[in-house]
Amino acid sequence: MTLTADLVIxxxxxxxxxxxxxxxxxxxxxxxxxxxxxxxxxxxxxxISVYCTSWTFYGAVGTAxxxxxxxxTIYLGPTLVFLGWWFILRRLVRISHDQRITSIAxxxxxxxxxxxxxxxxxxxxxxxxIAPYIALQLKAITSSIEAIAGSSEFGRxxxxxxxxxxxxxxxxxxMAMFTILFGTRNVDAKEQHHGVVAAIAFEAIVKLTALIxxxxxxxxxxxxxxxxxxxxxxxxxEINERNAFGDxxxxxTLLAASAVICLPRQFQVTVVENSDESHLRxxxxxxxxxxxxxxxxxxxxxxxxxxxxxxxxxxDMFTLTLPLAAGQDGLALFAFIGGFSSATSMIILExxxxxxxxxxxxxxxxxxxxTANTGVDDGQGVRAIIxxxxxxxxxxxxxxxFGYFYLTRGSDALAPxxxxxxxxxxxxxxxxxxxxFWRDASAKAATAAIIVGFIVWLWSSFMPSFSSSSxxxxxxxxxxxxGITWLRPQALFGxxxxxxxxxxxxxSLFLNTSVLIIGSLITSQSALEHVQAALFLNVFRxxxxxxxxxxxSAAADDLFLVARRxxxxxxxxxxFSEEAKQARMPWSSxxxxxxxxxxxxxxxxxxxxxxxxxxxxxxxxxxDAISLEEVMQMADETQQAIEYSQELEKTSNELRAxxxxxxxxxxxxxxxxxxxxxxxxxxxxEVRTPMTAIRAFSEILLNEADxxxxxxxxxxxTIHKESLxxxxxxxxxxxxxxxxxxxxxxxxxxxxxxxxxxxALRVCDALARQNNTxxxxxxxxxxxxxxxxxxxxxxxxxxxxxxxIKYNGAIQPEVEVRSRIENxxxxxxxxxxxxxxxxxxxxxxxxxxxRGRLGETGPYAGAGLxxxxxxxxxSRMNGTLDLIPGWLEGACFRVTLxxxxx
Amino acid sequence: xxxxxxxxASLFFTxxxxxxxxxPVIWLFQTDDPLFGVPLEVxxxxxxxxxxxxxxxxFAAALPFDEPSSVESWDKDx
Numbered sequence: 001m002t003l004t005a006d007l008v009i010x011x012x013x014x015x016x017x018x019x020x021x022x023x024x025x026x027x028x029x030x031x032x033x034x035x036x037x038x039x040x041x042x043x044x045x046x047x048i049s050v051y052c053t054s055w056t057f058y059g060a061v062g063t064a065x066x067x068x069x070x071x072x073t074i075y076l077g078p079t080l081v082f083l084g085w086w087f088i089l090r091r092l093v094r095i096s097h098d099q100r101i102t103s104i105a106x107x108x109x110x111x112x113x114x115x116x117x118x119x120x121x122x123x124x125x126x127x128x129x130i131a132p133y134i135a136l137q138l139k140a141i142t143s144s145i146e147a148i149a150g151s152s153e154f155g156r157x158x159x160x161x162x163x164x165x166x167x168x169x170x171x172x173x174x175m176a177m178f179t180i181l182f183g184t185r186n187v188d189a190k191e192q193h194h195g196v197v198a199a200i201a202f203e204a205i206v207k208l209t210a211l212i213x214x215x216x217x218x219x220x221x222x223x224x225x226x227x228x229x230x231x232x233x234x235x236x237x238e239i240n241e242r243n244a245f246g247d248x249x250x251x252x253t254l255l256a257a258s259a260v261i262c263l264p265r266q267f268q269v270t271v272v273e274n275s276d277e278s279h280l281r282x283x284x285x286x287x288x289x290x291x292x293x294x295x296x297x298x299x300x301x302x303x304x305x306x307x308x309x310x311x312x313x314x315x316d317m318f319t320l321t322l323p324l325a326a327g328q329d330g331l332a333l334f335a336f337i338g339g340f341s342s343a344t345s346m347i348i349l350e351x352x353x354x355x356x357x358x359x360x361x362x363x364x365x366x367x368x369x370x371t372a373n374t375g376v377d378d379g380q381g382v383r384a385i386i387x388x389x390x391x392x393x394x395x396x397x398x399x400x401x402f403g404y405f406y407l408t409r410g411s412d413a414l415a416p417x418x419x420x421x422x423x424x425x426x427x428x429x430x431x432x433x434x435x436x437f438w439r440d441a442s443a444k445a446a447t448a449a450i451i452v453g454f455i456v457w458l459w460s461s462f463m464p465s466f467s468s469s470s471x472x473x474x475x476x477x478x479x480x481x482x483g484i485t486w487l488r489p490q491a492l493f494g495x496x497x498x499x500x501x502x503x504x505x506x507x508s509l510f511l512n513t514s515v516l517i518i519g520s521l522i523t524s525q526s527a528l529e530h531v532q533a534a535l536f537l538n539v540f541r542x543x544x545x546x547x548x549x550x551x552x553s554a555a556a557d558d559l560f561l562v563a564r565r566x567x568x569x570x571x572x573x574x575x576f577s578e579e580a581k582q583a584r585m586p587w588s589s590x591x592x593x594x595x596x597x598x599x600x601x602x603x604x605x606x607x608x609x610x611x612x613x614x615x616x617x618x619x620x621x622x623x624d625a626i627s628l629e630e631v632m633q634m635a636d637e638t639q640q641a642i643e644y645s646q647e648l649e650k651t652s653n654e655l656r657a658x659x660x661x662x663x664x665x666x667x668x669x670x671x672x673x674x675x676x677x678x679x680x681x682x683x684x685x686e687v688r689t690p691m692t693a694i695r696a697f698s699e700i701l702l703n704e705a706d707x708x709x710x711x712x713x714x715x716x717x718t719i720h721k722e723s724l725x726x727x728x729x730x731x732x733x734x735x736x737x738x739x740x741x742x743x744x745x746x747x748x749x750x751x752x753x754x755x756x757x758x759x760a761l762r763v764c765d766a767l768a769r770q771n772n773t774x775x776x777x778x779x780x781x782x783x784x785x786x787x788x789x790x791x792x793x794x795x796x797x798x799x800x801x802x803x804x805i806k807y808n809g810a811i812q813p814e815v816e817v818r819s820r821i822e823n824x825x826x827x828x829x830x831x832x833x834x835x836x837x838x839x840x841x842x843x844x845x846x847x848x849x850x851r852g853r854l855g856e857t858g859p860y861a862g863a864g865l866x867x868x869x870x871x872x873x874x875s876r877m878n879g880t881l882d883l884i885p886g887w888l889e890g891a892c893f894r895v896t897l898x899x900x901x902x
Numbered sequence: 903x904x905x906x907x908x909x910x911a912s913l914f915f916t917x918x919x920x921x922x923x924x925x926p927v928i929w930l931f932q933t934d935d936p937l938f939g940v941p942l943e944v945x946x947x948x949x950x951x952x953x954x955x956x957x958x959x960x961f962a963a964a965l966p967f968d969e970p971s972s973v974e975s976w977d978k979d980x
Contacts, residue, residue, distance in 0.1 A: 277968065278967070
């Protein structure tokens with residue numbers, strides 16, 4: 001088999017026929033709902049790989065041959081975007097589903113208040129920016145046919161006498177025809193083209209296997225990876241330039257990352273054609289994997305081509321010429337089909353996406369303006385116009401591409417052309433990111449930003465590509481326009497040291513973003529922008545079907561006319577019948593609800609774009625303008641309510657915490673209050689007993705005049721005794737309450753603890769003798785200084801010892817006292833061999849007015865305040881007073897105080 | 903891990919990928935000594951790429967699923 005141009009062209013046409021067949025089967029499967037395979041995440045991912053065009057297939061090898069690793073940036077950028085799918089792509093897909101977005105221009109226009117102006121602007125700029133990219137594909141196909149034609153003596157066949165330009169024109173015309181047949185057979189309600197996607201997915205497999213086949217072939221004849229690299233190194237081929245990873249590297253990665261979002265065809269396959277949000281999840285790793293597989297063999301192919309092909313051969317065509325040179329015609333044909341695949345898939349999708357934009361954003365609005373009355377009775381009217389507009393746009397787009405090809409045919413590298421397009425569409429990125437994440441971005445600012453970015457792009461990136469064919473451009477490049485050197489396209493404002501690509505990327509995106517931000521800060525949004533911004537930002541917040549931009553009322557007949565014009569009779573009838581069924585009303589008396597009008601607008605937007613749908617419905621829906629203001633207010637109020645309720649939630653949490661604290665404090669207060677009541681009643685009780693006695697005896701003295709002196713004296717003595725008891729009781733109460741409130745002036749000073757104990761023992765000695773009690777001091781700590789008030793310390797110790805003596809009750813009463821130092825604390829223990837304190841009393845022994853069994857009845861009945869007072873005093877000295885299990889059988893009290901010196 | 907932490911980890915992973923590709927990190931691997939006959943930076947980039955794809959695979963399974971959109975589905979009549 002000898003490869004000739006005729007054979008190759010015939011193969012290409014046959015291949016296109018096969019694609020058409022696949023698309024046809026795909027469409028009819030979908031229609032019969034049998035196309036579940038077509039809606040699998042893998043078909044979706046394969047269709048995304050339309051990103052890998054003939055630029056990858058041929059151009060990446062050329063780039064690798066010219067500047068080493070640089071080609072991987074084109075794939076690393078999108079890899080990063082898909083790694084971070086959660087943050088950008090997921091939002092884009094959800095928003096586009098909710099808002100029935102049909103293109104990238106539709107997305108930006110929809111966010112910025114369904115602005116027709118913005119949609120038109122983006123459409124025109126996209127068509128201009130994509131022209132170089134289409135040209136690249138034409139060039140690649142033309143070059144590949146030429147390469148095969150030039151490989152043998154009679155290769156040219158019927159191409160004899162046809163030059164590059166003629167061939168490219170033929171390719172462009174063929175492509176236009178093919179795309180029209182492919183992509184504009186019908187206006188889909190959702191702008192999804194399942195058949196086309198199936199064909200694109202098939203092409204993705206073809207180009208991948210073709211490239212890998214060539215790669216494996218090269219590894220085989222090159223003897224493996226090691227020899228290929230070694231031979232290249234021996235031949236003096238520098239795989240990486242010294243400055244490979246510099247400004248250009250970063251700029252290209254950023255450009256590629258933005259291109260995979262902003263290129264119209266990428267937006268079409270990734271966002272618009274997405275039928276299930278979860279497919280993105282699969283694509284997030286399969287697509288980077290696909291690009292990795294595409295890139296694996298590029299470097300070996302480039303290096304082997306550089307070492308084995310004659311000097312001066314075009315490195316862009318190595319993928320094709322290496323098998324040709326080795327006489328592998330079959331493989332060469334397969335490689336050609338691979339390259340052809342990657343070019344056709346790109347051209348088909350890009351021009352479909354662009355034609356949708358042109359028809360929805362330019363042609364339909366003009367048509368709407370021209371037919372002011374809505375009473376077009378032909379249901380197919382709008383649809384026919386839309387389809388024709390798309391066909392026309394496809395032709396226009398392909399011939400713009402051809403025009404660019406014609407003007408720049410002087411330079412031969414593929415990659416730089418693609419990068420020009422990338423830089424152009426990257427100008428949409430700031431507006432897209434703003435629409436996803438920034439509520440205050442305004443339409444005016446976005447429009448200005450995109451225009452500014454585009455002017456910089458035209459000047460510093462697009463125009464310089466004509467320098468090889470235009471004398472004037474070449475002159476501007478070196479001297480600046482009219483000699484203004486700081487306006488030289490590749491050294492704007494005197495910035496000369498940057499790579500030209502990095503230079504264009506930096507200035508265009510920097511100025512673009514600055515204008516967007518500053519502009520948004522100084523301009524204000526329209527009502528509709530406001531609403532749409534909120535919808536875009538809160539796309540993942542589940543909300544009740546919120547008030548859309550259209551409210552008000554409309555006659556069902558008018559609405560039906562509009563719907564029929566755009567959607568066609570069948571779909572319009574279906575829509576209205578469903579609504580009538582839901583409203584349980586006959587067709588004729590149907591009053592369209594605002595919700596239905598909103599639904600209708602979304603449906604229309606799916607066919608003709610948000611801005612056009614809005615304009616169309618506004619014509620028949622009355623009361624729209626007023627309700628818009630309302631809606632804006634509502635949106636504002638909702639936003640405020642959300643913020644307010646978050647605030648409220650926070651405040652109420654704080655309040656709850658405070659309330660809990662208050663509750664605790666309140667409980668304590670209630671307890672204290674209860675204690676106070678108890679205390680008062682106890683005091684009253686204590687005071688009442690002696691008072692009763694005093695009153696009784698004084699009454700006897702008053703009434704019984706003839707009382708004996710002896711009795712009289714006895715009564716007076718009793719009264720006196722009870723008064724003393726009363727006084728001492730009141731003294732103790734006063735003392736205790738003063739102690740508790742901390743009123744009494746109190747001064748701790750260093751005193752000898754043992755001195756206080758000695759004094760207490762001395763005082764109690766007499767009492768002990770009186771009660772026949774054996775008072776014994778056991779071991780003693782010597783020379784201990786504590787911080788205390790000496791009189792008070794003695795008082796406590798006396799109280800403890802005397803209690804032990806008074807309430808002993810044993811036959812041979814004994815009281816033992818010992819003191820020691822333990823863990824740097826001074827410890828005094830007073831123990832007796834008496835009845836002790838019963839288990840159930842231990843807990844209450846320090847309560848006020850609580851008296852042990854002997855304390856109530858014995859000869860030394862007390863007020864029950866000694867121990868509470870003692871404990872209070874010791875605690876004022878930072879010490880403790882406790883009841884402990886002692887070494888004798890009776891009660892045992894322990895005082896501990898911190899030591900300050902020994 | 904909680905939902906928020908997985909999302910945070912995914913963001914970090916993406917940013918880490920970007921940092922690893924860009925200078926200055928990539929300069930670390932720009933040497934004249936080849937490994938297995940292949941320049942080190944080539945091995946590094948493709949190794950990193952493989953790691954990123956594997957990481958993306960893991961995150962695709964781990965990242966939470968969204969609630970379906972509240973706007974009614976459209977496919978029912980197609």
